Amino acid sequence: MVVVKPELQRNYSPLSLTLTMINGSGSNHTEYDNRKNFTARLLYDDTYFRGKFRLLVGGSTYQGGMYQGGKDLYFMEGNRFTHSEDLANIGQYGDRTYYCGEVTMQLKTLIGTTALNAEF
Numbered sequence: 001m002v003v004v005k006p007e008l009q010r011n012y013s014p015l016s017l018t019l020t021m022i023n024g025s026g027s028n029h030t031e032y033d034n035r036k037n038f039t040a041r042l043l044y045d046d047t048y049f050r051g052k053f054r055l056l057v058g059g060s061t062y063q064g065g066m067y068q069g070g071k072d073l074y075f076m077e078g079n080r081f082t083h084s085e086d087l088a089n090i091g092q093y094g095d096r097t098y099y100c101g102e103v104t105m106q107l108k109t110l111i112g113t114t115a116l117n118a119e120f
Contacts, residue, residue, distance in 0.1 A: 014046035022064070035093065037064025056104040065093035 022037040043058035066074075073089035074081045076097070106115045 014044050016043050035065060037062065052108045054106040058102045060100045062096065062098040064096045066096055068092045068094055
C-alpha cells in the first residue's frame with residue numbers, strides 16, 4: 001500500500017491519496033496467476049471553526065477481476081449482477097470495477113459529536 005499526503009509550505013495538507021495492489025485470490029490463498037487488483041482513494045479531510053466542524057469528502061475505485069473456476073460467471077450489467085452459465089466460462093475472469101463517493105460532516109458540541117455520512 002502507498003499513501004501520499006503532501007505537505008504544502010510546511011502546513012498540514014488536507015489531501016491524501018491511498019493506492020493499493022491486491023492479490024486477487026485473497027490473503028489466505030496462494031497466488032495462482034499474475035493478475036492483481038488495484039484500489040485508489042482520494043480524500044479531503046479538514047477541520048473548521050477551531051476544530052468544532054470536520055469535513056471529509058472522498059472518492060475511490062476498485063479495478064480488478066474474479067477468477068471463474070466453474071461454468072457460472074457473474075458480471076455487472078447496468079447496476080446489477082447477471083448470471084451466465086456456460087462451459088466456456090471456465091478459466092475466465094469476471095470484471096470487478098467499482099466507484100464510490102463519500103461525504104462525512106461532524107459537529108462537536110458539549111454533549112458529544114454528531115456525524116452525518118453519505119456514500120454513493
